[in-house]
Amino acid sequence: MILPKVRDPRFITVRRGGTLQDDDHRLLAIWAADCAEHVLHHFEGIRPEDDRPRRAIDLGRAWARGEIPWADARTSAGHANAAARDLRGAARYAAYAAGQAAAVGHVAAHELGAAAYAVRAERAAAPDGESEAAGRSECQWQRIQLPDKIRELVLDDQRLRNELCWFAFDC
Numbered sequence: 001m002i003l004p005k006v007r008d009p010r011f012i013t014v015r016r017g018g019t020l021q022d023d024d025h026r027l028l029a030i031w032a033a034d035c036a037e038h039v040l041h042h043f044e045g046i047r048p049e050d051d052r053p054r055r056a057i058d059l060g061r062a063w064a065r066g067e068i069p070w071a072d073a074r075t076s077a078g079h080a081n082a083a084a085r086d087l088r089g090a091a092r093y094a095a096y097a098a099g100q101a102a103a104v105g106h107v108a109a110h111e112l113g114a115a116a117y118a119v120r121a122e123r124a125a126a127p128d129g130e131s132e133a134a135g136r137s138e139c140q141w142q143r144i145q146l147p148d149k150i151r152e153l154v155l156d157d158q159r160l161r162n163e164l165c166w167f168a169f170d171c
Contacts, residue, residue, distance in 0.1 A: 002100070002113040002165050010153060011108040020108055027150045029064040029104040032114035033057045034145050036097035039121040039138070042090035043098070047083065053098035056080035063105040070105030077102035077110075093121035112157055115142050116165035139171030 012018025013025060036057050043053050056076040063073040077099040084095035100113030119135045119142075126134035146154055158169035 002116060002161065003107070003109055004161060004164065008109065008157070008160070011111075011157070013108070024150055024153070025105075025108050026064040026066075027147050028108050028111040028154070029060050029101070031142075031146060031150065031154070032101040032104045032111040033060045033064070035115045035118045035142050036060075036094070036101040038141065039090070039094045039097055039118045041094075042121050042125055043083070043087075043092075043094040046087065046091040050083050052076070052079040052083040053095040056098040056102035060102040060104060063102075073102045073104075074106040077106075090121045090125035093117045093124055097121060109157070111154065112161055112165060115139075115158075116168040118142065119168035120166060135168065136171040139169055143171070 007018075009018040009020075011020055011028075013020045013022065036053075040053060040057065043050075056073070056079060059068060059073040059076040062068045063070050080095050080099035080102060084092045084099070087095065094117070097114045097117035100110045100117055103110040104114070119138045122138040123131040123135040143155070158165075162169045
């Protein structure tokens with residue numbers, strides 16, 4: 001469970017009664033796609049013929065560019081999650097990260113799910129005894145990628161939802 005029981009209005013668009021502006025929503029989607037793509041090799045190394053997670057990332061970005069409706073990206077999120085079902089470890093978490101990234105257009109708060117699953121993928125792929133360091137390294141990489149315009153929003157969200165997200169953001 002990565003979404004809070006009570007939704008943060010900062011991650012609800014203005015049209016739906018929140019405070020999130022469209023430009024910031026799109027930046028969240030792009031950042032989430034970057035986080036998911038950074039670990040996608042863990043999935044593609046196991047299932048190179050299965051393009052569902054990559055397609056989900058691509059469609060999340062397409063939504064952010066205004067090329068497709070959010071519903072198309074959200075549908076691809078379900079397909080990425082289905083690609084993960086019979087897997088374990090890093091490959092599974094990488095596919096879940098892709099699914100979360102594709103769902104940001106529908107619910108902006110999925111941005112943190114993409115990042116948290118990417119951290120989990122790196123932790124799972126690390127050699128014994130190195131998982132925490134690998135997770136911290138991934139978290140730090142993600143923070144470097146954050147656009148200035150959404151940096152404080154995402155960092156505060158990480159602080160507030162860190163426990164829900166398996167303490168992925170202890171970096």
